[in-house]
Amino acid sequence: MDENCPLFCRLYEGRIAQGSLRGTSIIFKVFPGRRAGGTEADMLAANELSAHVFLQSSSKGVCQNLVLLLGGFETKTGEQWLAFRNDGKYSAADYAKVTCENMTKSRSLGQNYWNHFDNEQAIKRRSFFVMKLFQGVMSGLAYMHDHERLHQSLGPSSVVLNTMTEKDAAYLVPQLRDLAFSADIRYSYLEEGPATLSEGLWRRASTAGAFTPMEKRAFGIADDIYEAGLLFAYFAFVPFCEAGAMDSLSLQRLLESTFRLDLEATREYCLADDRLLEAVKFLDLGDHAGWELLQAMLNPDFRKRPIAETILKHRFVTGAVL
Numbered sequence: 001m002d003e004n005c006p007l008f009c010r011l012y013e014g015r016i017a018q019g020s021l022r023g024t025s026i027i028f029k030v031f032p033g034r035r036a037g038g039t040e041a042d043m044l045a046a047n048e049l050s051a052h053v054f055l056q057s058s059s060k061g062v063c064q065n066l067v068l069l070l071g072g073f074e075t076k077t078g079e080q081w082l083a084f085r086n087d088g089k090y091s092a093a094d095y096a097k098v099t100c101e102n103m104t105k106s107r108s109l110g111q112n113y114w115n116h117f118d119n120e121q122a123i124k125r126r127s128f129f130v131m132k133l134f135q136g137v138m139s140g141l142a143y144m145h146d147h148e149r150l151h152q153s154l155g156p157s158s159v160v161l162n163t164m165t166e167k168d169a170a171y172l173v174p175q176l177r178d179l180a181f182s183a184d185i186r187y188s189y190l191e192e193g194p195a196t197l198s199e200g201l202w203r204r205a206s207t208a209g210a211f212t213p214m215e216k217r218a219f220g221i222a223d224d225i226y227e228a229g230l231l232f233a234y235f236a237f238v239p240f241c242e243a244g245a246m247d248s249l250s251l252q253r254l255l256e257s258t259f260r261l262d263l264e265a266t267r268e269y270c271l272a273d274d275r276l277l278e279a280v281k282f283l284d285l286g287d288h289a290g291w292e293l294l295q296a297m298l299n300p301d302f303r304k305r306p307i308a309e310t311i312l313k314h315r316f317v318t319g320a321v322l
Contacts, residue, residue, distance in 0.1 A: 008032075013086065016070075025086035026070060033078030044180040045072075045080035047197055051182040052082075055147055065140030067160060067177040087175060088163075092133060092231075093156035095164045096238040099126070104242040122166075123240075124322070127282055129169040130235045131319050133161070136174030138317065141228060142308035144176070150220045152181040152201065154227040156234055156248065185217045208302055222302035225311070229297030230255070236290060240278040255298065263295040286321030293317070 012028040031045040052069035056062055068085040075081065137159055144151055151158075158178040163171060183198040190213040201220060205211075210219035230252055237246045259266045267283070270276040283290030293316050299305050306314075315321055 013089075014083075021070065024070070027067075027084045027086045029082045029084065031080040031082075033075070033080075042078075042080065043197060045082065047182060048178075048180040049080075049082060051149060051179040054184075055144065055149060058147055063140060063143040064173055065136050065143065065175055067175045084177070087173070088160040090161045090164050091157045092137075092159035092161060092174070092235070095133075095161055096156060096234070097243075098164060099239040100241055100243045100245070103240075104244075107242065123278060123281075125166040125169065126239060127285070128319065128322060129166040129172065130239060130282070131317060131322070132169050132172050133159070133174050134232055134235055135312065135317050135319075136172065137176065137231065138228065138308050138312050140174070140176040141224060142312060144182075145221055145224070145308050148184065148186045149179075150183040150185055150201075150224050151176060151179065151227070152183055152198070152224065153178045154224065154231050156231065156238075159231075183220060185220050187213050187217070190216050210302075219302050221307065222305045225297055225305045225308065226302070228308075228311075229294060229305075232297060233294055236283050236294070237276065237279040240282055241275055245275040246279075261295075261298050261300055263291050263298070267291055286315055289314070289316040289321050 009032070010028075010030040012030065014026050014028055016022055016024045016026060029048075031041045034042060049069070049072055052066075055066060056069060062068065067087065070083045070085055072080065072082040137154075141151060141154070154176075158176060160175040160177055162173050162175075181197055183201060201223060202216060204223070205216045205219040208219055210216050230248075233251055233255060234248050237251055238248070254269075255261060255263075255266060259269065267280060267288075270280050283294065293311065293314050296304075296306050297311065311317060
């Protein structure tokens with residue numbers, strides 16, 4: 001099941017049997033027919049299809065950090081099937097779950113505590129892997145924004161990984177998927193009025209004081225950056241904590257409700273909890289460079305958030321802090 005879609009699309013593995021792509025491993029994403037999903041299912045499928053077609057037709061070439069659409073079709077029952085090249089079976093959510101479970105298991109067995117050097121090396125490998133993972137996410141998002149598209153559904157399950165082995169971080173190629181809620185921010189579209197699937201986004205833009213097409217475009221990009229910031233926080237905490245110590249919803253509540261996006265206060269709180277110490281140490285690298293980046297991405301004022309290209313050059317994302 002695809003948890004990012006409210007219609008709970010089904011995912012199937014397959015392989016192309018004929019033609020020039022014969023033997024290619026694929027993933028089918030199946031949107032329910034109108035009888036089960038209503039007109040919204042068709043709109044989401046059409047939007048995801050058009051977003052990929054548009055992005056893959058760029059004169060700059062195909063982005064390696066976006067899943068590759070190979071085709072699609074509609075069944076007699078009205079289901080929409082989209083076929084993507086299968087470049088990875090795992091999501092970032094899978095990686096975080098396995099990693100924190102392994103950490104719990106190791107500590108319950110007394111491992112790593114007895115060999116400080118091994119534990120240090122494991123954390124260093126994890127730090128590099130997470131930085132490479134986030135770098136791939138931001139590269140995909142930067143490509144989308146450069147081509148006038150918003151993702152609007154960023155989360156741990158919307159990032160596909162070709163490996164979860166931290167020793168193989170050099171070969172890691174994260175890819176963004178789930179573009180069903182993607183929004184077109186070309187000025188010609190913004191001037192026509194809000195599309196049905198992005199009405200909520202533009203309502204929030206108006207509330208934040210963004211009314212002109214230029215202001216709306218800036219708000220939309222900043223909104224994606226905010227979601228990417230929450231995803232960065234997830235990457236920084238969950239893989240570095242034991243299972244159950246932190247999850248995405250608890251982390252979002254901690255950041256938004258408890259500390260109202262005050263990252264300095266959040267850090268002080270986390271320092272007092274032994275279960276969160278490795279996450280704090282990770283964000284502390286490079287004289288608190290991780291906290292600095294996170295605070296910038298989650299700035300309450302959308303006008304002050306950095307763009308994706310700027311984030312990619314940040315010393316924490318480049319790995320210069322290691």
